């Protein structure tokens with residue numbers, strides 16, 4: 001089957017530093033592909049290259065077979081790529097439902113995007129679905145800024161999904177969460193693969209093993225290894241570079 005995301009020989013340098021160097025891999029539809037690697041390995045830069053926040057110096061990014069290399073974030077978004085950030089990008093002064101409806105507004109047919117809220121039927125329907133799915137219905141009228149950290153991170157994932165993307169880029173979705181919140185969010189992320197393909201950056205190796213279908217290991221800008229989580233974890237080169245022992 002054609003991969004939904006195809007990364008080919010991607011690279012960028014900052015001055016003399018090759019932050020991402022000759023990286024190639026594919027993300028298969030409805031699977032979770034996780035990028036791991038020590039601090040400074042190039043994971044965030046890779047996400048920036050894929051989402052269009054940075055333009056690569058070499059290589060290609062294909063979304064559903066279409067070359068999107070160097071396309072601006074608005075264009076990769078329109079092609080079906082949605083990204084959540086480590087730092088929350090919610091509107092704290094808007095309610096939970098309003099944050100979702102704003103993101104879902106792109107589902108309205110062209111020319112109807114600025115209709116009064118009550119007539120944005122598709123956006124409202126999607127908002128309702130997201131509230132249910134993310135167990136936020138009882139908090140729909142709470143200000144996003146007043147939610148707990150765990151609820152804010154979950155709302156942020158819901159906002160990313162509200163526009164019905166094909167690919168979801170999640171950067172450490174459970175960072176800073178309590179143990180209980182982490183487990184709940186992990187279950188949620190797993191359930192999302194019915195709808196989307198997920199590309200994840202995650203440091204918690206337990207979560208990586210639990211959640212991932214496929215793991216890509218980065219080290220000093222390069223891809224060190226890739227494969228199923230258990231095989232990658234047992235790889236001596238990965239052990240040496242990432243887990244600190246051979």
Ligand SMILES: Nc1ncnc2c1ncn2[C@@H]1O[C@H](COP(=O)(O)OP(=O)(O)OP(=O)(O)O)[C@@H](O)[C@H]1O
Pocket residue numbers: 014017019037038039040041042043044045046
């Ligand atoms: N805009 C930039 N200008 C110069 N150097 C940069 C820039 N962005 C990243 N770097 C460097 O590129 C390398 C890769 O950084 P990156 O943030 O992608 O790593 P990472 O794997 O995401 O690390 P972490 O796990 O700490 O978030 C680092 O050495 C970093 O200092």
